[in-house]
Amino acid sequence: MIKIGILSVAHPHAQSYAQAVVDNPDATFTGIYDADAKRGQETAARFGTEYFASPDDLLAGGLDGVIVASENVHHRRHVEAAAGAGVRAILCEKPLATTVADAQAMINACAAANVRLATAFPCRYSPAFRRLLEQVRGGAIGEVLAIRGTNRGKCPFHWFVDKALSGGGAVIDHAVHVADLNRLLLGREATSVYAEIGSGFHGQEWDDTGFLSINYGDEVFATLDTSWSRPKTYPTWGDVTLQVVGTGGVLDADLFAQNITHYDDAAGTVTNSHWGSGTDAALVADFLRLAGGETAPNIATGEDGLHALAVALAAYHSAKAGQPVAVPMD
Amino acid sequence: MSYRVALIGAGTMGGVHAGHWKTMPGAELVAVVDPRTDAAAAHGAPFSDFDTMLAQAKPDIVDVCTPTPFHREYVEKAAAAGKAIFVEKPFARSLSDCDAMLAAVTRAGVPAMSGHVLRYFPEYAGAKRLVDAGAVGTPVAARTARMAGLPDLGGRPNWYADPAQSGGVVLDMILHDFDWLRWTLGEVTRVYGKGLFHLTKHTGVLDYALVTLRFASGAVAHVTGSWAHPGGFRTTLEIAGNAGLIEHDSARTAPLTASLRTKGGGGGVAVPESPMAQGQDPYYQEIAAFVHALQAGETPPVTLADARAATRIALAALESIETGKVVTLS
Structure with a gap:
């Protein structure tokens, strides 16, 4: 059995990761640490596992894999602790960190301890994305020239809008997903980023609007809308869409389009009920392979997480500079 | 009275305009200028030369539907002849052409409207x-x-x-x-x-x-x-x-x-x-708005300043x- 622990359930994705661990017959859910005892105890009870008041106590249990779902700024501390405890693999929630230096330190710490570091990019596991990637790699649209992406959502509030914990707003929260998908589709690294960033939806000091232009060398370009622009009444949480333009045609992907529409008179709402394949369970299943000592070629590594983070951070830099900026990588 | 209309350019947009001029109350299509006189003849009395048309057809309105780089030549001639002018989008290929046309129209004091038809799409x-x-x-x-x-x-x-x-x-x-x-x-x-x-x-x-x-x-x-x-x-x-x-x-x-x-x-x-429904076609509506403005002695609703x-x-x-x-x- 593969022994798994979760370091912090601050990020809501921890719930679906926990469920995926519980549902996996090869895994044992050793326990949860959370700085908020009430939240940690409630989550542990929900998934029938133990609550630990300190990360070290949980890590002392001889875990094979650790999932880090703390607030962004705490990722480094928790990943380094897990690496130091000799686990086999760590799955860290995105964004990998809030600075390139932190992300690099995490990668280094894991490499030094011979620990496999993975970044949680569940969109990689969307069957629609897998099919898109297969078509692009198979040459269905010839040479890829441009990608128009969106990853919009509703504002998540809580610590996501506390820059001291999140490192930013909508841009750092959302840019990394599509930045990662673009790398897979293009097989190229981002070279420069231009961004218009704003806070007009909520009028706070954190960004809720992000329109990024991402360049991949001189000839291939992409744009990405990371805004928390979906209103409260929007029928779903948000979207991930990709319009991939090539010399031989266009592929349009809408990763979360597989919905039933529900008009609810009692609640006065219209909502989408998603029936497409879940991505979090597939991500965790791949992570459990790593934690069990197998390979998982589709999972995003720490380096992948760093590349995506660099795009988000370059966007903030560009908005401040009012010009495109080089992506500070390699 | 009925406005006498000369259409310049019998291409794609010229053909659309010709059809609407023919059904427009208060206007009469009296000339179509195009070096391809057979194309011009398909819509009305053909002329291959603007100056000849001006002398013979005596239009009140000149409707410029040529390819973009030729707008300036005909707008300047029409303005100098004191005609009311409708000019298709894009106004011009360069800002200097925009400014030259604006100056010619202002100098002549003739009414002019730009074909930003999207404003008439419902x-x-x-x-x-x-x-x-x-x-x-x-x-x-x-x-x-x-x-x-x-x-x-x-x-x-x-x-x-x-x-x-x-x-x-x-x-x-x-x-x-x-x-x-x-x-x-x-x-x-x-x-x-x-x-x-x-x-x-x-x-x-x-x-x-x-x-x-x-x-x-x-x-x-x-x-x-x-x-x-x-x-x-x-x-x-x-x-x-x-x-x-x-x-x-x-x-x-x-x-x-x-x-x-x-x-x-x-x-x-x-x-x-x-x-x-008939009469609600956006291309018909924009031309009708121009005719209405001329009849009422009002400034046409989409100005050349807007076009610039x-x-x-x-x-x-x-x-x-x-x-x-x-x-x-x-």
Whole structure:
């Protein structure tokens, strides 16, 4: 059995990761640490596992894999602790960190301890994305020239809008997903980023609007809308869409389009009920392979997480500079 | 009295205008100028030469529907002759041509209107009305798209494929969006764009441009222009504000779709249609608005200053595409 622990359930994705661990017959859910005892105890009870008041106590249990779902700024501390405890693999929630230096330190710490570091990019596991990637790699649209992406959502509030914990707003929260998908589709690294960033939806000091232009060398370009622009009444949480333009045609992907529409008179709402394949369970299943000592070629590594983070951070830099900026990588 | 109308240019848009002039109360199509006199004769009394037409047909209105680079010549001649002028979009290929035409028209004191027909498309007019009425609160983030294949002139020399003449998809097509966005959100302060036409290997073959705009209000907009979509024509628009969101997609609002079995029994391409009641065609409505303004002695509703402003945004986008830099508009 593969022994798994979760370091912090601050990020809501921890719930679906926990469920995926519980549902996996090869895994044992050793326990949860959370700085908020009430939240940690409630989550542990929900998934029938133990609550630990300190990360070290949980890590002392001889875990094979650790999932880090703390607030962004705490990722480094928790990943380094897990690496130091000799686990086999760590799955860290995105964004990998809030600075390139932190992300690099995490990668280094894991490499030094011979620990496999993975970044949680569940969109990689969307069957629609897998099919898109297969078509692009198979040459269905010839040479890829441009990608128009969106990853919009509703504002998540809580610590996501506390820059001291999140490192930013909508841009750092959302840019990394599509930045990662673009790398897979293009097989190229981002070279420069231009961004218009704003806070007009909520009028706070954190960004809720992000329109990024991402360049991949001189000839291939992409744009990405990371805004928390979906209103409260929007029928779903948000979207991930990709319009991939090539010399031989266009592929349009809408990763979360597989919905039933529900008009609810009692609640006065219209909502989408998603029936497409879940991505979090597939991500965790791949992570459990790593934690069990197998390979998982589709999972995003720490380096992948760093590349995506660099795009988000370059966007903030560009908005401040009012010009495109080089992506500070390699 | 009935206005005597001379149409300059018997191409795609000239043909559309000719059809509407013929059914327009208070106007009479008396001449069509085109070096291809057979094309001109299909719509009315043909002339191959503007000056001859002026002397013989004695028009009150000159409607300029030539390819973009020829607008200036005919607008200046019509202004000098004291005619009322309707000029198609794009106003001009260069700002200096815009200014020359504005000066000629101002000097002559003739009424003039620009063909930014999108303002007469009911979905765009309706979206603007909703935004003005506060439907989304304060507008924050807008997205529009206009996607088609490269215009096909049926074997005639394709001036659209020559960026020096047409300005590609940015000047010829998403100029519509720039005008509509400026009409709805106010003045643009910053422009950043990426496009294919400036890359020699795609020039004249396919174009795809992604343009980001910042407005004086603080709002941002993203505009997609495609001459890389092989199947049909599609437009989308959305404006998200701090109190709501409006969205429209032509692919989801066509009230009629024909899916016809081919002779061999295989499937044909589904052809959607979105018809309007007689007299509500946007091209008819814009011309009718011009005639009404002339009859009432009022300033036509879309001025040449508006046309210059929209053209300036498009030219800024082209400059950004060519230089890789942000273009600031004062």
